[in-house]
Amino acid sequence: MIEIALLATTVVSKFLVPFFKKGKDGFTKELADTEGEAAAHGLTKTAAAIWQRITGRFDKDNEKKAVSLFQEDPENMDKMMTTLLQQRLESDPDFRKQIDQLVEAPVAGTGQTSWQLMAEYAGVVDARNSTIRDNATVAAIIVNPAKPAGSAQQEPRADGS
DSSP, rough: OOOHHHHHHIIIIIIHHHHHHHHHHHHHHHHHHHHHHHHHHHHHHHHHHHHHHOOOOOOOHHHHHHHHHHOTTTSHHHHHHHHHHHHHHHHOOOHHHHHHHHHHSSSSSTTEEEEHHHHOOOOOOOOOOOOOOTOOOOOOOOSOOOOOOOOOOOOOOOOOO
């Protein structure tokens, strides 16, 4: 399972803000341009399913108002929505499981999960035979990053040019 604060932040910033800022069609088109048609449709379905779960679970008057405010102005209400979502994920294990399953689900035709496709940075730390204690920090350095296909950026030459 993804850690709660990271899950809430990912859901709001990577799925919901762009989904409402650009609208369903704009969200799908932008993703299709970068991730391909199959991924775009899969990620759009994931964002819509997440939103459906949120609106179904946030049923108190103040929560309904917060959800409405976020939907109207996602960029300015993102912190409020992230906090509200994080609180609900912490207090409702069933809801957390539902949201986690949505972002962890493989996207058909891509070989990746929804959160991997929506993440700006994804990495793996190989910690085999290690002991990681509570409150420890695991960090990694990207030694040889892959360049995006068609990247115009060139490596500097030995002569500095």
